[in-house]
Amino acid sequence: MPALSALPSLAIAGVLLVGGYQVVHGTLTLGEFFAVNAYLLLLVFPLRSMGMWVGQYQRAMASGERVFEVLDEDRDVVERPGARPLPDGPGALTFHDVSFGYEAGREVLSDIELEIAAGQTVALIGPTGCGKTTLTALIPRFYDVERGSITLDGLDVRDATLDSLRSAIGIVGQDTFLFSTTVAENIAYGSPEATPEQIAMAAVRAQAHDFIMDLPDGYDTRVGERGLSLSGGQRQRIAIARALLMDPRVLILDDATASVDANTEARIKLALREVMRGRTTLIIAHRLSTISLADHVVVLDHGRIVARGEHAGLLEESPVYQEIYRHGLVERTFVQLDPDGAPIEKEDVA
Numbered sequence: 001m002p003a004l005s006a007l008p009s010l011a012i013a014g015v016l017l018v019g020g021y022q023v024v025h026g027t028l029t030l031g032e033f034f035a036v037n038a039y040l041l042l043l044v045f046p047l048r049s050m051g052m053w054v055g056q057y058q059r060a061m062a063s064g065e066r067v068f069e070v071l072d073e074d075r076d077v078v079e080r081p082g083a084r085p086l087p088d089g090p091g092a093l094t095f096h097d098v099s100f101g102y103e104a105g106r107e108v109l110s111d112i113e114l115e116i117a118a119g120q121t122v123a124l125i126g127p128t129g130c131g132k133t134t135l136t137a138l139i140p141r142f143y144d145v146e147r148g149s150i151t152l153d154g155l156d157v158r159d160a161t162l163d164s165l166r167s168a169i170g171i172v173g174q175d176t177f178l179f180s181t182t183v184a185e186n187i188a189y190g191s192p193e194a195t196p197e198q199i200a201m202a203a204v205r206a207q208a209h210d211f212i213m214d215l216p217d218g219y220d221t222r223v224g225e226r227g228l229s230l231s232g233g234q235r236q237r238i239a240i241a242r243a244l245l246m247d248p249r250v251l252i253l254d255d256a257t258a259s260v261d262a263n264t265e266a267r268i269k270l271a272l273r274e275v276m277r278g279r280t281t282l283i284i285a286h287r288l289s290t291i292s293l294a295d296h297v298v299v300l301d302h303g304r305i306v307a308r309g310e311h312a313g314l315l316e317e318s319p320v321y322q323e324i325y326r327h328g329l330v331e332r333t334f335v336q337l338d339p340d341g342a343p344i345e346k347e348d349v350a
């Protein structure tokens with residue numbers, strides 16, 4: 001493009017120089033000189049736009065190549081030929097003898113037996129890298145189990161159509177992705193037909209309404225890559241609002257915000273309680289306040305379930321749970337140990 005815009009200017013300079021010389025010495029009439037100059041000026045614009053088109057063509061080819069690279073990627077998970085829609089049900093979830101690894105020969109999960117009754121909440125805890133997120137990723141079939149099976153309301157997830165399976169599962173992940181569009185559209189991501197009233201209602205229940213109203217344009221504020229960035233706790237509440245609007249029968253919560261102030265923590269807890277109501281929930285918890293929302297706690301270590309039960313019982317019986325409890329995975333601000341090393345729970349801030 002620079003070359004194609006410089007070319008006409010150089011040509012004009014040449015014409016002025018040579019033509020001017022000839023006119024001065026009488027070998028060219030002023031009229032002929034003027035005509036040549038006018039033709040040249042007519043050429044400037046088409047040449048410039050040609051330069052632009054060449055540049056755009058190259059950019060489009062490079063971008064297209066990258067887009068098609070993604071589109072042509074083979075799916076790891078495909079629908080089985082006889083797949084059928086997930087039948088209606090209350091959301092009973094069963095892991096039967098499940099093993100899984102990302103690479104051959106290195107199991108991340110081994111022999112997982114887990115049953116979550118419809119409407120029950122199970123907290124999943126364990127040291128970092130033990131396979132918590134991986135376990136939850138198997139339910140919506142982001143990956144397929146290597147051995148064993150996972151059933152939702154009696155149907156093996158591999159026998160369900162991906163659409164019906166994934167619309168039955170809501171995920172509030174470790175890191176919520178915000179699209180570069182308005183807050184309202186981000187909340188309605190899983191349910192595009194939602195009305196502004198329904199969106200606001202979900203935000204109120206997710207404890208997100210207040211901070212959204214404080215944004216420059218309220219629900220119309222652009223966020224994400226090309227807009228305002230939101231904090232981790234705010235993103236999480238947007239994700240909770242998303243899940244509320246989608247109304248899935250199974251909910252997966254990967255509670256990553258381990259360090260938020262007490263006020264935010266209380267609000268998140270309220271929002272979680274709201275979204276969990278009446279739904280089968282698997283919550284990956286790091287804080288005692290979130291663990292306390294669960295009916296049942298499962299402790300994972302190196303991809304195996306090493307203990308399960310209720311908080312009080314686990315604290316007495318499971319060394320791994322005690323270890324996690326004492327060494328910071330469970331947030332300390334809400335736990336103090338008395339002189340004998342037993343925990344004193346502060347009053348629930350929520």
Ligand SMILES: Nc1ncnc2c1ncn2[C@@H]1O[C@H](COP(=O)(O)OP(=O)(O)OP(=O)(O)O)[C@@H](O)[C@H]1O
Nearest residue numbers: 102103108126127128129130131132133134135174
């Ligand atoms: N996409 C992936 N490809 C290959 N290995 C992976 C992938 N995701 C996770 N892993 C590995 O699997 C193991 C379990 O990871 P996972 O993310 O399930 O841990 P986690 O328990 O959720 O940890 P955290 O508490 O830090 O979130 C880790 O050793 C990790 O390195």
Ligand SMILES: [Mg+2]
Nearest residue numbers: 132133174254
């Ligand atoms: Mg994780």
